[in-house]
Amino acid sequence: MPKIGAKKVRQSVGKTSFPPSLLVQLLEPGQWENFIEDCCRTELKYVLVQRLGGAGDAGRDVEARYTQTLMADQWDLFQAKRYQTAVGEGDLYPELAKVFHHLAQKTYPTPKNYYICAPKNTTPMLHDLIAKPIEMKQRFLKAWTDGKMGISVSKFPLSPATATVVNNFDFGKIKEYPVKDLLELHERDKTKHEKLFGVEATRDASVIPNLPTAVEQNYLEQILKVYAEDGSVALTMAEALLSDSYSEHLQSCRAEFYSADGLQRFSRDIYPGEFDNFKVAVYNGVRRVASSPTYKTGMSRMNSVLDFSMGLKIEDSPLAKRLLPADLPGTCHHLVNEKKIKWVK
Structure with missing residues (x-):
């Protein structure tokens, strides 16, 4: 387990x-x-x-x-x-x-x-x-x-x-x-x-709560819908967290979400408002992929968008040089959390 x-x-x-x-x-x-x-x-x-x-x-x-x-x-x-x-x-x-x-x-x-x-x-x-x-x-x-x-x-x-x-x-x-x-x-x-x-400040540690919080509700509900579609059975959050099939994937998605959350907190003091601009840039970058009608499942849509996001080059953002690998897919989870992207149509 x-x-x-x-x-x-x-x-x-x-x-x-x-x-x-x-x-x-x-x-x-x-x-x-x-x-x-x-x-x-x-x-x-x-x-x-x-x-x-x-x-x-x-x-x-x-x-x-x-x-x-x-x-x-x-x-x-x-x-x-x-x-x-x-x-x-x-x-x-x-x-x-x-x-x-x-x-x-x-x-x-x-x-x-x-x-x-x-x-x-x-x-x-x-x-x-x-x-x-x-x-x-x-x-x-x-x-x-x-x-x-x-x-x-x-x-x-x-x-x-x-x-x-x-x-x-x-x-x-x-x-x-x-x-x-x-x-x-x-x-x-x-x-x-x-x-x-030219001092580049150190980002604070990203703390991932043991259990999901209310802040994560929307994007996690979408992920549960993906799992329900993929496994043909609806799972509660507790069941998904303990699932041999989905637990590691779910925790990885949460780690990505909190990595982007760390970028957001970091930017508040140094670059106020820039994380919002960054989200817009990421959304514009993945929108075509996310809205493609060719995906047959939410899992394929989610994985394709998250993988595609990691190749985005957002060089005009002052946050660009501060990015960690999980920030881009994590920002996609934030966009899902704001209901701008859906995995399951």
């Missing part, structure tokens, strides 16, 4: 040979700012995210607000530093001088956090200083007073008003955002993550 049990089919579709942690180093400065903006957009805590990097940005590459109105301590400032090396004091301090200049000018209110975002993170020296905000403030003020560490005192003079802003500013707000954490944020948007890095 055939053994009946839940099956979990592991499915893995290829991944890129180069990890995002390496590819992110190749982004151009503008791409890096876009990357940071996309990372922020995955954070539900922000109600408005805007990339401002470029001329006139006033030191804000990306502005992420907690409220629609730009208010003090209700927004985060992201500084996107795309360098070939780790960011050090000489890279950060000129940017901080620009920010404090604009805070003194009231260009914008004080941010809640000032995030340093760099592909190679920060130098060990700056990393340690970030953890010592009081010492960092002292070093920064001295560098500004002395015109050191790349700060242009002619462009951004340390006026008494600006010095007051610096002294009142909590340097604990200045934080490093490790690139690994940024990549985890970016990965939440699977569509953009794949587009930028």
